[in-house]
Amino acid sequence: MGWNFGDILETIEPVLPPDAPAFIHGERTIPWREASRISNNLARALIARGAAAGDKIAVYMRNRPEYMLAVAAGFKARLTHVNVNYRYTPDEVWYIFDNSDAQTVVYASEFRDAVEQIRDRLPKVKTWVEVSESGQTAAFAESFDNLANEGDGSPLNIERSGDDLFFIYTGGTTGMPKGVMWPHHDLREITLSAARKMGTVPETLEELREHTRKIGPGGKVLIAPPLMHGTGLLTAMGSHLAGGCVITLTGETFDPVETLDAIDRHKPQSLTIVGDSFARPLLNALNANPGKWDVSSVAMVVSSGVMWSLEVKRGLLEHMPQAMLSDAFSSSEALGMGNSIMTKMGEVKTAKFMIGERCRVFDENDQPVEPGSGVRGLVALGPPNPIGYYKDEEKTARTFRTIDGVRYSIPGDWCIVEADGTLTLLGRGNACINTAGEKVFPEEVEEALKTHPSIEDALVVGVPDEKWGQAVTAVVQLAPGQPLDEAALKAHVRKTLAGYKTPKRIFVADRSLRASNGKADYGAAKAVAEAGAGEAVSA
CATH class of the missing domain: 3.40.50.12780 (ANL, N-terminal domain)
Structure with a gap:
């Protein structure tokens, strides 16, 4: 049975x-x-x-x-x-x-x-x-x-x-x-x-x-x-x-202090979070209160669903050097696409994952992507997979497709397959920004912005633009006491990304950019970006 x-x-x-x-x-x-x-x-x-x-x-x-x-x-x-x-x-x-x-x-x-x-x-x-x-x-x-x-x-x-x-x-x-x-x-x-x-x-x-x-x-x-x-x-x-x-x-x-109090009191072996949106506040609390909490019981920190940056992982390991940081690349309809394990003994770049044994990467013509080719591909996960979406045959047919006799779940995640077989995640295709014919995945710009010390969080969206079609636009939360310096932030992004990926404008959000599960609230970010762009035009 x-x-x-x-x-x-x-x-x-x-x-x-x-x-x-x-x-x-x-x-x-x-x-x-x-x-x-x-x-x-x-x-x-x-x-x-x-x-x-x-x-x-x-x-x-x-x-x-x-x-x-x-x-x-x-x-x-x-x-x-x-x-x-x-x-x-x-x-x-x-x-x-x-x-x-x-x-x-x-x-x-x-x-x-x-x-x-x-x-x-x-x-x-x-x-x-x-x-x-x-x-x-x-x-x-x-x-x-x-x-x-x-x-x-x-x-x-x-x-x-x-x-x-x-x-x-x-x-x-x-x-x-x-x-x-x-x-x-x-x-x-x-x-x-x-x-x-x-x-x-x-x-x-x-x-x-x-x-x-x-x-x-x-x-x-x-x-x-x-x-x-x-x-x-x-x-x-x-x-x-x-x-x-x-x-x-x-x-x-989510309250990082309550979380750390609970770890200190109950001594869990495992902690489940959602990327930087949970890990960064935990790190800030630990940095601000050195030695206050005993976190030595935590052998594993598990995250899924949101980018977890190298810098934040590195900081957490300073406070819990015994821990293994497990960054899972999964979604509700595709569990086990990849995983990234980081310890005090070995670092892993942001958004780089070991490919799961059920995972394949196909180009837009359903052909396998060769490692090291530089070709962007869609991540596909073989069985076992869900039956589909309840009462939605159309969406089921789009997401769960058969290629060469194997039924795959293909939620829409784009990646690059590196020469060593690892995946570098780019982002979801339906969030991709088309600016002057170039494709920009929001996640890579967000991660570049978040490495700047003045930025607490960042989301990137495309705003309609007569010249570019879509203008790459960032909405950020500033770290406490930090001012917005657009020019410095743009220059910071250009150090690691192509010029066309640099945000044309950067706006400050007055509230969290995350839902309660830590996932990005792109709708709210786009509203802030469009409102800011509209004010700039009218001025």
Whole structure:
């Protein structure tokens, strides 16, 4: 039947030390005994209220143990997880619930008003479950705590399938979010294939049970980004399915001080971040408070989804020389395209990745790109891959294509294949700027800008221009106390990049250029750039 996440949890839970922590969130610690009981009871309660195998369970909350408990309950009840961006407007949330055909929604009470605005337009949602701090829930909803305590906590012992689905809704760069459909078995196989290279791994549930009984609980991982996005959720799932402990932060936004306090207190072996947008504030806090925090427990820092610059990596390793920095080149529809490992003993250039064994690079005519040729190519990832995008055959056909009999996921990432076989990532094609016939990938200009000491963050967009077609335009956040010196910044970029890649104008943003998951908010940056360009013309 293949690997199923619900089966995995039911296999490891009885042999884990019952008092070992499964979740830590601020002052709360939930041991595995309680985590197992809660997710079993919740799964059984949802089935009793009409949820059937294959139905969708949408989770709408910030990071907290109830998020992962709802995910675990969904696995056990054979329900398909749907992530919901809590930064969305009510109408955008409605789109996710409606598009996914959600049957069950588990949400936090802070979003009750948004739910009340849209629930009358969601006839397919049969069960609303509210996680409430006060214990009071909406009249139309059931209490998470009540359902968690409804029953004896025993395993469901139902037959599941490796073909059960897991959805990750991804916003991409254009259009409305789409649900990437992953079968449990295939998603598990990606994890196992990496582990097999390092030694023997359990290949059956029986072997997994004995392995867990022998080695005990897994390690602790601190998840800094939101669980509602792939980087946070997939690393949290990996820890939970290995019998580990998932540590989450209580703040509504990323706080480097809270993160470092949690590392000092809970001693996680692994830290999950999202590139420079998380790593740079951590580095700034460490630099400003030398010796304040003990970060020696961190053996691995994992990042995915956003550029993580060499300079910031180098700085972090000064504070945690024992750590291995793992920079993953992945997306929700293409997991495992490449990886970059940096330690105190060896540096790796920004955006340079070791190509994964499932990865190929093709030119625009679907021909393989020769290493060292200098030809730009599209990164393609072979199986296992998602089934496609939920209810979007057109986008599925564009992204998942068969070349020479192999079905590849091709999300649109451009790169150069170096002579040694490594990839230098250029960026997404749909973000590429066409200026006077030259193609400019925003990421390389952004990284050049961020190496200047006055720049905290930078995004680069194309602004319509009569002369250039599109003018390369930068929107930056300045480091505290630093002025904007356009001429100096342009000269700095020209030191490493061709002249046509230098921003024609540079504007300062008055707020963060990142979403809560650390990813670039190009829409906001473009609005700042176009407004600034318009003011310059009118003046």
